[in-house]
Amino acid sequence: MGVADRLEFRLLGPVEVWRGPDRLAVSGRHQLSVLAALALCPGRAVSVGALVDAVWEGDPPTSARRQVIKLVSRLRGALGEVIATCPGGYLLDAEADQVDVGVFDSSIASARRLSATDPAGAAEAVREALRLWRGPALSGVTPCLTAQATRLAESRLAAVEDGIEWGLAAGGHAALVAELAPLVTEHPLRERLVGQLMLALHRSGRSTEALEVYRRIREQLADDLALEPGAQLQRLHLAILRNDSAAAAPVPQPEASPGGAVPRQLPCAVAGFTGRASQLKELTGLLDREGVVVISAINGTAGVGKTALALHWSHQVADRFPDGQLYVNLRGFDPGGPPVRPAEAIRGFLDALEVPAQRIPAGLAEQAALYRSQLAGRRMLVVLDNARDAGQVRPLLPGSARCLTVVTSRDRLGGLVVSEGARAVPLDLMTAAEARDLLASRLGPERLAAEPHAVHDLIELSAHLPLALSITAARAALAPALSLAELAKQLHDVRDRLRGLDAGDASVDLGAVFSWSYRTLGAAAARMFRLLALHPGPEISLAAAASLAGTERQHARAALSELTRAQLLTEPGANRFAYHDLLRAYSGETAHHEDNEQTRRAAVHRMLDHYLHTAHAAALLINPPNDRLPLAEPQPGAVVEELADDEQAWQWLTAERPVFPAVAECAAGAGFGCHAWQFAGSVASFCIRAGHWAQMEATQQVAVAAAEHAGDLRGKAWSLRELGRARIRLRRYREARASLCRALELDRRLGDLVGQARSLNNLGIVSYAEGSYPEALEQGNAAYALFRAAGHRAGQAEALNAIGWMRTQLGQHAEALRSCVRALELHRAVGSRHGEADTWDSLGVAHHNLGEHRRAVACYENALALYRKLGSRHPRADTLVRLGDTHQAAGDVRAAHRCWREAVLILDELHHPDADLLRTRLAAPTR
Missing domain, CATH: 1.10.10.10 (Winged helix-like DNA-binding domain superfamily/Winged helix DNA-binding domain)
Structure with missing residues (x-):
């Protein structure tokens, strides 16, 4: 390839591709994200799963793998055949020097080698390499690549520090002062840069200014974090005082522990945070406690600033926890709904730690054990905000002494202090000085200085409460023409109008503050x-x-x-x-x-219509064979999201998942029983596939009660059936059977053939799980007969495949083939590719057991092709294991091992324990 045809991939700024002098047309965040993920690993294979993770945050859509394949195809259209297909994924057929990241890394590595003999040349090499940066790395891609962008930004800053250090070694002190001053302003707590500025000033004959720089960082560390500068910076300070020009200033940065995802879940810190110096100092003191599990319990009344303190401090010390920060709002005192259950919080943490759904156990104790195992040996900060009581917190506590947990609550959490050794950090109302600082940070000291008496009145009228003071400051900022005295008068005039709000402290009258702010709204x-x-x-x-x-x-x-x-x-x-x-x-x-009641009820009706109609549309997109529910038309004014495809449907469901049980409860409590069960039914398939089975169970229990209260037998049967599905996934088979039997009884009373069939099909799954294969086969046959009588082809296909699978377990392999062939035809007719893949797998099992190895291999290959397109990793691994078994039975041990090794790779990605069992098989001697 000539120079004019050579492709260049630019990631250090907006993601771009150039061919010679021409920029190629590659656009769209998803397409750019796939390109960036490949270009970060030139010449190395990138799995389709990794590309999916580079495009979609959280749970990807079911069509993610198919969409990645399309994105790669479009990239090939723009770039040519530079993207090659390899087993399990793709690779960018390019050299490292075709990617600016590779050029940058190579240049910095060369500079480091040169630094020992030619520091001036090394510094110049760094400056040349830094010219490759055109802005923040990986601009224009999805947030999923934030960790890579952060890594690149850190590499750039480390290179800047290295270049400055070599420039100092070469004697360029005076010139470097101008370069270092803005860097220290931008990164005031990066001690290596601060030390380099001090050293450059000192060696330029400006020792007084160097000592002033040290004074400023020492004050900032003390005020913000209650910390002293690091030991190396202190030694440099002492060396300057002694006029020792040979002092050195490099400060090593902490390195993350290897392995695992690095979550960064902290919400934004509160702007303009002030005060709380003693509490900050106490929290910082916890960093020095080693060898024990460290827990801080911040407690105080509502609105006193517990969350603001926790987040401000957490952001300031986040770099001390390089393995990540976890955060959850436990909603312990939320008037709008129940507190977050520990299992739900742990599930959120396990998702953030990228633990696959298939590996997460059903029980709380087992989930908590898995969570603690994930944190073992890692340095992580865990923030548990707004806890109800110690019982809600205990399952969420890490067991690692390298982790630190911060809990906020209105409760004193005495149980944690006594039994877990938590350090209590009580938070009281602000002092007058702290309150004044808060107002000054929002309004400016000049405005406060002009009206000191009014400032005093505002502080008193806001009850020294940070939440009320923040609202007061916002009102003052929005009305700059009004004097603070007039604002205080307005607040005083409404103090007696609304006293219904009790913050748990008789001295706090928030009703007046809120009313005063509310009255200024349009x-x-x-x-x-x-x-x-x-x-x-x-x-x-x-x-x-x-x-x-x-x-x-x-x-x-x-x-x-x-x-x-x-x-x-x-x-x-x-x-x-x-x-x-x-x-x-x-x-x-x-x-x-x-x-009035009519206005409020109409608003709730519109809101519930939004959730119901959007959820139902999403359910049909992610699983087309789903049964349509007979929804009423949405109320005028209800906004239904327009979801273009299964990707958008999955994204909407993922974003709204935390509100699922609350929406169902809201509907039930407001008398909209039909909305309650239909909404719960609409989100059920998503919860099943995403692994949110405990939440699904809670939502369906609300739906069952709502349908029963409304006398809606069809809704009750539907909800009981979904409740049974959730309990199957939770492996609570006895309860699942009870729910499904109740559903079946109602289905029969209603004459609902499809409902009866679905209940029987699920009862067959329970029987199979309990080892009752003949009973499972009988239930599958009964389900098929009912689906057929109802003319429900998608259901017939599901039942026929279940029948075929059960026949293989009973040794009836020829009969299994006949059932599965018919199932395959129906799955294709209704467009169910998941069902088609499952049926090919069942056909493979039947042919294998009949000794028809070539046919079994062909069936398994068909299943694998579909699983790859659908992104179904765990079923694909299962099929690979069975394909390997068939190859081994046919005498092709090498092919068997290839399949098993590929399955091990997938199971390792899923952190599935079957991977070790498969390794044992691979290690066994062959005959």
Whole structure:
């Protein structure tokens, strides 16, 4: 390939591809993400699973692998055949010097080798390498590559520090002062840079300024973190005091422990955080406790700033925990719904640690053990925010002495202090000085200095409570023309109007503060604020908020933005909103006083229509053979999300999953029983496939009760059937059987043939799991007969494959073939590719047991081809194991081992224990 035809891949800035002087047309975040993932590993295979992970956060859509294949195909159209197919994935057929990351790394490595003999040349080589950077690395790709972008940014900064160090060694002190000053301003707590600036100033004859730099960092560390500078920086300070120009300043950075995902779950820190110096010092003191499990319990009244303190401190010390930070809001005192169950919180942590769903056990004790195993030996910070009590916290505590846990709660958590050795950090109301600092950080010291008496009044009227002070400051910032004295007068005038809100402290009257802020809102924002209390939380999307208000998205967005500016609402994610539980309680009270029952009920109806109709559309996209529910038309003003494909459907379901049980409970509590069971039924398939079985069980229990209360027998039967499916996955077969038998009885009373068939099919799964193969076969046959009588072809296909599988277990292999061939035809007719893949696998088992090895191999290969397209990793591994068994039975041991080795790779990716069993087979001597 000539120079003009040579491709160059640029990742150090916006992701681009160039051929000679021409930039090639590659666009779209997903396409750029696949390209970046391949270009980060030139010449090395990248699995399709890794490419899926590079594109989609959290649980990918079922079509993810198929979409990756399409994305690669489009890239080939733009770049030519530079992307090669290899076993299990793709590779970019390029040299490291065709990727700017490779050029950069190579240049820095060369500079380091040169530094021993020619530090000036090494420094110049670094400056040349840094010219490759055109902006933040990996710009324009999905957030899934954030960790890679962070790694590259850290590499760049480390190279900058190395180059400066070699420049200092070459004697370029004076010139480097100008370069270091802005770097230290940008990274004030990066002690290596600070030390280099001190050294450059000292060697330039500016020792006084060097000592001033040290004074500033020492004060900042003390104020922000209650820390002293590191030992090397202290030694440099002492050397400058002694006029020792030979002092050195490199400060080693902590390295992450190897292995595992590195989650960064901390929400944004509160802007303008001030005060709490003694608590910060106490928290920082915990960092020195080694060899024991360290727990800090921050407790105090509502709105006192527990979360703000925990997040501010956590962000300041995050670099001390290079293996990551975990965070969960346990919603212990949320008026909008029950506290988060420990199993749900642990599941979120295991997802963040990238533990596959297939490996997560059903029971809380087993999940907690797996969670502790994942954290063993790792340095991680775990923040458990807004805990209800010690019982909610205990299962979430890591067992590793290298981890530190911060818990916030209104409860004193005495049980943790006594039994777990937690360090209690009580948080009281702010002192007058702290409150003044908070107002000054938001309004500026000049404005406060002009009206000192008014500032005192505002602090007293806000009860020294950080939440109330923040709202007060927001009101003052939004009304710069008003004097602080006038604002204090307005607040004083409404103190007696609303006293219904009890924050658990008789000295705190938040009703006045909230009312005062609420009265400044425009009509649309005020109405939105009231209606948000009707949402069950913890977060609400723009579309759901628009449905509550019965307005268009842009109008809803304007109202929500006004609430955010007034500090009555936060925006934790793009187009997702939340507020403090005290504000939720106040908005609910206000809605009760200002909106009649008919208005509130209509808003809830629209909101429930949004969730039901969007969830049902999503369910049909991710699994086309799903049965359609007879939904009523949505109310005027309800906003139904327009989901283009299964990818968008999966993303919506993933984002809204935390609210599933609360929506069902809200519907049931408001008398919308049909919405409750239909919504629960719509999200069931997602929960099954994503592995959220405990949450599915909780949601279906609400649905069963709601349908029963409404006298809706069909809804009750449907919900009992889904409840049974959840319990099968949880391996609680006795309870699953009881639920399914109740569903079957109702189905028979209703004459619902499809419902009876589905209940029997699931009862067959229970019987199979319990080892009752003849009973399972009988139930499968009964299910097939009912599906056939109802003319339900997708159900017939499922039942026929189940019958075929059970016949293989009973040794009836010829009969199994006949059932599975018919199942295959029906699966193809209804477009169920998952069912088709499963049936090819069953056919392979039947042919293998008949000794028809060539036919078995062909069937397994067909199943594997579909599993690859669908991204079904665990079924693919199972089929590979069986394919290996067939090759071994046919005498081809080498082919068998190839299959088993490929299966081991997949099982290792899933952290599945069967991988070790398969390794044992591979290690066994062949005959």
